[in-house]
Amino acid sequence: MAVIVPFEGPQTPSIDQLVELVTTDMDRVNAVILSRTGSDVTMIPEVANHLISSGGKRLRPMLTLAMANLTNYTGDGHIKLAAAVEFMHTATLLHDDVVDESEMRRGKKSARMLWGNEASVLVGDFLLGQAFRMMVEVGSLRALDILSAASATIAEGEVAQLAAAKNTATTEDEYLNVIRGKTAELFAAACEVGPAIANRPKAEQSACRSFGMNIGIAFQLIDDVLDYGGKAAKLGKNVGDDFREGKITLPVVLAFRRGNDAERAFWVRALEKGDITDADLDQAIALMSKHRALEDTIQRAHHYGAMAVDALALFAPSPMKSALEQVVAFCLARSH
Structure with missing residues (x-):
């Protein structure tokens, strides 16, 4: 059962404009990523490149480059910081798949299925180490502070999600706090480091951070919807994985x-007790349809998307600002 929410706009939103504007810098970032996954321990580049080369959009490092451009940064530091952001993201995916016992990632077998849990965790740690090395090389204490704080917050978000797992009493506020830490914090940090190394006024740094935080929340909420109303090819994982894993979204x-009461008993049986039958995913989707849960989650995502766009109001019109607004529309349009 797919959920269709029309996007009001002249064309289908895409990130093509952003990709075009950052393509030269992104080529340099990809070269850094390739060089920094090298190791004499052959399993490290094998595991790292399995995920890094598996077709992710690289949205977070592109946002780092975009915000550096938007705030007129003129140095080279944004290249290594963008690579560091991608390594942090990849490390969390490797760790997530172990915690969630995921079999698929971006449409392929997850690294843990090919090399085992231990290798996935340790290669994730290697990538985090490389990320911090690059941050130090850039020489900005402020950027190091932003990204290291983000790393700690992401870990806190993961643990908070673990605590909330299978707990049907989780409130909306509690869930939003989990995704702020687990997902949105890296978007926020990725967007904040550009103006930070450009030494822009605090208001601009805060605006960029706000854009990242709000687009990150919107991005995750749409992901939550897609797990119940998307297609496996689009998700890069199996539809209903969140449900089968007992995730409270x-x-x-x-x-x-x-x-x-009867419906709540269904959720308790399926998610808290893990007693799931083949027909239960359809039942879950039917209940969500009955109570407009998917539509209202998309509405929440649009609310955060609007706040992301508003955060850019501080900046003068430019092709980059327009591209960033398109990125928000693209993230929301994934619910189609």
Whole structure:
């Protein structure tokens, strides 16, 4: 059951404009990524490149480059910081797949399925180490502070999600706090480091951070919807993985809260007790449809998307600003 929400705009939103504007810098970032995954320990580049070369959009490092451009940064530091952001993201994916016991990642077998849990965790640690080395090389204490704080916050978000896992009593506020840490914090940090190394006024740094935080929340909420209303090819994982793993996401929170006693008993059996039958995913989607849980999650995502666009109001019109607004529209349009 797909959820269709029309996007009001002249054309289908895409990140093509952003890709075009940062393509030269992104080539340099990719070269850095390639060189920094090298190691005499052959398993390290094998595992790292399996995920790095598996077709991710590289949205977070592109946002680092975009914000550096938007705030007129003229040095080279943004290249290594963008690579560091991508390494941080890749490390969290490697760790996530172990925690979630995921079999698929971006449409391919996850690294843990090919090399085992131990290798996935340790290569993730290697990438984090390389990320911090690059931050130090850039020589900006402020950028190091932003990204190291983000690293700690992401870990806190992961642990908070672990604590909330299978807990149907999770509130909307509690869930939003989890995704602020787990997902949105890296978007926020990726956007903040550009103006930070450009030594822009605090207001500009805060605006860029706000853009990243809000687009990160919107991005995750749409991901939550796609798990119940998307296609496996688009997701890069199996539809219903969140459900089968007992993950409490916003559509579940809304459907549980709005349901009757019998419906709540279904969610408790399936998610808290892990007693899932083949027909249960269809039942979950039917309950979400009944209570408008998917539509309302998309509405929440649009709210955060609007705040992301508003954060850019501080900046004069430019091709880069327009491209960033398109990125917000693209993230929301994934719910089609």
